[in-house]
Amino acid sequence: MSELISALNRRGVNFIKTVDISMLSVKENRGYSVAILIGIVLSEGYIFRLSKGNIADHSEFGGKEHLVNELADWTADFIITKGYKAFAQSEKNLLNGFYDETTKTTPLPHKKIAILAGLGWIGKSNLLVTKQYGSALCMCTILTNAPLPIENRSIIMPKCGECTVCKDICPTGAIHGSTWEPGMNRDSIVNVYHCNGCLKCLVNCPWTQKYIDNNIDKQNECRKG
Known part of the structure; x- marks a missing residue:
C-alpha cells in the first residue's frame, strides 16, 4: 500500500482512502470487498478567481477531473500487476454500461464511498462537503479484492445548518435546499436535469470559502516569516 500511496502522491493525488464495501x-x-477513493484538490487561487470574479472557467476543474480518472485507471492496472483484481470507476469505464443516462446515476457513486470513509457529508448542493477543502476536490474510485487496510468511519451528518448559499446562488433553481439524510433520494436535494454545471454552488459554499481563507492566511504567515 505504501508503494501505491507514494506513486499516487508523486502523480498529484492529495488524499487516498480505503473502505470496506463488502x-x-x-x-x-460488483463482488469486490474494498474501495479506494483518490482525490485531487482544486487550488485556492482557482476557487478565489471563480467566486470573486464571477467568471465561468472550467479549465482547472476539467483538467483535474480528467487526471483523477486517468489515475484511477492507472491504480487499477497497478493492483492487477500485483496479482489482484481491480475495476476503476473512471468515466470511460462507467460509460461502458455502468452509467444510466436516463437517471444520471451509477450503482456506487464516489460520494458514497467518501461518506463511508468519513471524509465529509452531502451538502444541500448534493456535492460532497469536507471540513478541510469544502467541495473543492475531484474524486474517483477503484474497486478491488486486494487485502488493504480499511478506513471506514462513522457517517458525518450535514453541517450546513440554516445556510442556503448554494440554493440562493444557483442560476437555474436546480437546488431545493433540502438537508441530506442517509437513504435520502438524490432528487429530493437537486434536480440534476436543470443543473448547468456552472460550479457556483461549489466555489461559493462557505466551507469552500473557509478552505480559501485558511490557505491564504498560511501563505501570508509564510511570507511574514
Whole structure:
C-alpha cells in the first residue's frame, strides 16, 4: 500500500482512502470487498478567481477531473500487476454500461464511498462537503479484492445548518435546499436535469470559502516569516 500511496502522491493525488464495501449489494460493489477513493484538490487561487470574479472557467476543474480518472485507471492496472483484481470507476469505464443516462446515476457513486470513509457529508448542493477543502476536490474510485487496510468511519451528518448559499446562488433553481439524510433520494436535494454545471454552488459554499481563507492566511504567515 505504501508503494501505491507514494506513486499516487508523486502523480498529484492529495488524499487516498480505503473502505470496506463488502456489506453493500453486489449491484453496488460488483463482488469486490474494498474501495479506494483518490482525490485531487482544486487550488485556492482557482476557487478565489471563480467566486470573486464571477467568471465561468472550467479549465482547472476539467483538467483535474480528467487526471483523477486517468489515475484511477492507472491504480487499477497497478493492483492487477500485483496479482489482484481491480475495476476503476473512471468515466470511460462507467460509460461502458455502468452509467444510466436516463437517471444520471451509477450503482456506487464516489460520494458514497467518501461518506463511508468519513471524509465529509452531502451538502444541500448534493456535492460532497469536507471540513478541510469544502467541495473543492475531484474524486474517483477503484474497486478491488486486494487485502488493504480499511478506513471506514462513522457517517458525518450535514453541517450546513440554516445556510442556503448554494440554493440562493444557483442560476437555474436546480437546488431545493433540502438537508441530506442517509437513504435520502438524490432528487429530493437537486434536480440534476436543470443543473448547468456552472460550479457556483461549489466555489461559493462557505466551507469552500473557509478552505480559501485558511490557505491564504498560511501563505501570508509564510511570507511574514
